[in-house]
Amino acid sequence: MSEIINLKNKINDILKKKIKEFQLKNIVIDIVKNNKNEYYLILEKEKxxxxxxxxxxxxxxxxxxCFEVYRVSDEKIILFYYDNENTTLQQNVEQIDKMLDKFIEIN
Structure with missing residues (x-):
């Protein structure tokens, strides 16, 4: 299985586990692209x-x-995570999980 597909599957598992939290915080998820080579989603909340x-x-x-959080009022990236050549699959999964938690809690 390719690394992209593996990552996508792991991230989908995380998203499923957090669905109630997303609903409670009025977070909308829009999957923009989902194929074997690319996965692109946008999460939206009020600000x-x-x-x-x-x-x-x-x-x-x-x-x-690439995971980036933008503040709408000034269009600035306020949180981000980028992997690199040395990042493991497990590290990526853990970091995305943490970033999603930060996004859920941000006001």
Whole structure:
């Protein structure tokens, strides 16, 4: 199984576990792209947006994962996570889980 598909499956498991938290905080999830090479979703809440990209970029500051949280009022990235060549699958899963928790709790 490719690393992209593996990551996507693990992230989907995390999202399923957090679905009630998303509902309680009025977070909307929009899956923009979902195929074997790319997975792109956007999470929206009142004052913030988050984007999660799992892909093999041509040129980017990450290897396979880009997670960014934006404050809508000034369009600034306030939290982010990018993996790199040395990041393991387990580290990526743990970091995305933590980032999703931060996004859920941010006001």
């Amino acid at each position: 913030y947006l988050a984007s999660l990209i799992i892909a093999e970029p041509i040129f980017a500051p990450y290897k396979n994962i």
